[in-house]
Amino acid sequence: MNLPWLKGATEQLWQDFLTGRLAHAYIVSGPLGTGKTLFCQHFAKTLLCMDKSELHSPCNSCASCSTFENFSNPDMLNICPTDAGKNINIDQIRAVNEFYSYKPHYGAHKITLIHPATKMNTNSANALLKILEEPPEGALIMLVASSAGHLLPTIRSRCLNLRIPQPNWDTVSTWLSDKLSVSSSSLDNHPTTLFGGPLEILKGINHDNDTTSLFDEMLADLVSLSNGNCNAIEIAKNYDSNGIEGFLDTLEVIVSTTLLAIFQQLPLNLKLCKASSEKIIYLSEKNTEVKLFELSDLIRTSRELLHRSQGVRAQDIIEEIFISFMPRE
Numbered sequence: 448m449n450l451p452w453l454k455g456a457t458e459q460l461w462q463d464f465l466t467g468r469l470a471h472a473y474i475v476s477g478p479l480g481t482g483k484t485l486f487c488q489h490f491a492k493t494l495l496c497m498d499k500s501e502l503h504s505p506c507n508s509c510a511s512c513s514t515f516e517n518f519s520n521p522d523m524l525n526i527c528p529t530d531a532g533k534n535i536n537i538d539q540i541r542a543v544n545e546f547y548s549y550k551p552h553y554g555a556h557k558i559t560l561i562h563p564a565t566k567m568n569t570n571s572a573n574a575l576l577k578i579l580e581e582p583p584e585g586a587l588i589m590l591v592a593s594s595a596g597h598l599l600p601t602i603r604s605r606c607l608n609l610r611i612p613q614p615n616w617d618t619v620s621t622w623l624s625d626k627l628s629v630s631s632s633s634l635d636n637h638p639t640t641l642f643g644g645p646l647e648i649l650k651g652i653n654h655d656n657d658t659t660s661l662f663d664e665m666l667a668d669l670v671s672l673s674n675g676n677c678n679a680i681e682i683a684k685n686y687d688s689n690g691i692e693g694f695l696d697t698l699e700v701i702v703s704t705t706l707l708a709i710f711q712q713l714p715l716n717l718k719l720c721k722a723s724s725e726k727i728i729y730l731s732e733k734n735t736e737v738k739l740f741e742l743s744d745l746i747r748t749s750r751e752l753l754h755r756s757q758g759v760r761a762q763d764i765i766e767e768i769f770i771s772f773m774p775r776e
């Protein structure tokens with residue numbers, strides 16, 4: 448697994464294991480596209496591998512590794528929503544109890560991977576809580592989330608948080624240019640803004656080189672709103688409420704990049720295209736840092752509202768955010 452930005456987190460988990468301090472449960476958090484689930488799967492496969500001669504890598508040939516590849520390893524339980532947009536339901540979490548009612552088949556561990564853990568509804572989360580309170584011997588539960596803060600405090604307090612950082616642009620550009628066999632300078636001159644986790648950027652480039660990114664689109668809309676020459680409710684209709692997480696993530700990056708521009712600093716973790724670079728400067732001149740900090744707060748409270756309360760309409764949140772961005776004369 449050649450994802451250089453995962454090195455720190457990998458070393459930390461192995462350090463925990465080798466010193467006998469491997470926790471029963473970890474929240475593996477980090478931005479979209481940084482490979483959190485791949486990271487967990489790789490660690491799980493290596494931990495379950497029956498040949499431990501190679502540090503940090505599975506042998507790929509023992510019975511545990513072979514069954515892992517076929518998704519039939521009896522010591523590994525994968526839980527994710529059964530359909531995109533659906534929650535992880537309580538029956539799926541009850542299966543975790545069943546899974547731990549048998550001893551490990553190959554070694555000393557049995558691993559449950561829940562991704563994304565934010566898709567557990569309240570009932571599912573409470574059922575998981577019971578397992579976290581009294582973890583069976585050899586159990587390792589890995590919860591994948593973009594931020595640990597999106598999970599219930601009662602869950603958080605029973606897990607160790609392992610944060611995968613957003614790599615800086617130099618790391619991303621070196622990795623991407625190698626993957627795509629292009630020069631770093633051609634990435635620097637890419638027609639759209641490249642931001643987010645490296646795997647997500649790679650997917651975007653492979654998918655369609657010319658598509659305007661969500662970042663560039665939203666930035667253009669915020670510029671129009673700042674000018675007061677468009678309607679917030681109409682603009683909100685352009686955004687898919689199913690993608691509210693991505694919407695809030697992107698907006699957060701735009702706000703922090705604009706704040707950096709106010710303080711005349713450059714962002715270290717994304718590559719702005721020329722047009723967006725000019726728009727960020729425009730926003731930084733048109734808006735005060737107070738307004739941007741208020742918007743940051745609104746993003747944070749919107750996330751809390753989405754995760755804590757049922758029946759909140761994502762579309763209302765998108766509208767409220769755009770309305771808050773309109774000029775206040």
Ligand SMILES: [Zn+2]
Nearest residue numbers: 496506509512
């Ligand atoms: Zn193996």
